[in-house]
Amino acid sequence: MLVAERYEKIVQLVNERGSIRVTELSELCGVTEETIRRDLDRLEDSGRLRRSHGGAVSVKDQPFSWRSQPEIPFTEREIMHAEEKQRIAEEAVKQIEPHQRILLDASSTAWYMARLIPDYPLTVLTNSIKVAAELSGKEKIEVISTGGILAHRSLSFVGPLAERSLDSYHVDKAFLSFKGVHVERGLSESNELQARIKHKMIGMADQVILLADASKFGVQAFTKVADLERVNTIITDQRLATTEAEPFIKRGIRMISV
Incomplete structure (x- = not known):
């Protein structure tokens, strides 16, 4: 699976389930948990999901402005x-x-x-x-x-x-x-x-x-x-x-x- 394909799969899973853990994503994508954590960091930086303790949550239902994405505190x-x-x-x-x-x-x-x-x-x-x-x-x-x-x-x-x-x-x-x-x-x-x-x-x-x-x-x-x-x-x-x-x-x- 190409990196871009893995990103899309991760976002799809997070949006479908609302939230998902790193361990589960690691099994579903066939890569290490460390790789998944790096993927989640990059996907959060691009505004496609939100990191949580031990996993990620969906942002698809959160309000969005064309001028910005929310900054991480x-x-x-x-x-x-x-x-x-x-x-x-x-x-x-x-x-x-x-x-x-x-x-x-x-x-x-x-x-x-x-x-x-x-x-x-x-x-x-x-x-x-x-x-x-x-x-x-x-x-x-x-x-x-x-x-x-x-x-x-x-x-x-x-x-x-x-x-x-x-x-x-x-x-x-x-x-x-x-x-x-x-x-x-x-x-x-x-x-x-x-x-x-x-x-x-x-x-x-x-x-x-x-x-x-x-x-x-x-x-x-x-x-x-x-x-x-x-x-x-x-x-x-x-x-x-x-x-x-x-x-x-x-x-x-x-x-x-x-």
Whole structure:
């Protein structure tokens, strides 16, 4: 069974039954439970189902807006793939040098970075409440917050004010995460507001460093943000197969697996 066929079968089973467990999907699809968990992560990121403890539930009867898909609350995202995000964050911090100007988005991986960044001279621009709060105790780091409309689920600032505030700045490096990372379809986000501000962030940096655990690859979320041409480096985890990484390397993107 091809991966795409397995995805369709999983969604069909979830919609027919309302909910289903990982163990049962593993038996029905003839793959390991770990493979099913990765499949469910990707299907949730694309808005086709909702993860639950030990399985998945249907979203077919939930209200839907053409402008967005519901964001996963930050409290849930910070514990999803936590070990992989921690390793990615550790590697990302190595890419920072004192006195640089960097941007950290409102992703959970950026928050892990904020916890790890040493207290040395640095300017950090962010639209994340969590990142700003984490850095507030580091006296040598200058923290600039965008302001704007508070997106409660992601604890981030979005909207026109947040976007306009970015026009005043230019950074050496932007560390960004996205809901979807696709070779042909580029970078995508769960809703239009997040997509708009991340599009602005990409355009204001000398270097764009993408922080993406393996579950993000091959996913196309609701709103496209940008093509891959603006990405300089991708930091991911070792669950991403070599065959999956090769198309990005061929596009001239530096791949770091941790």
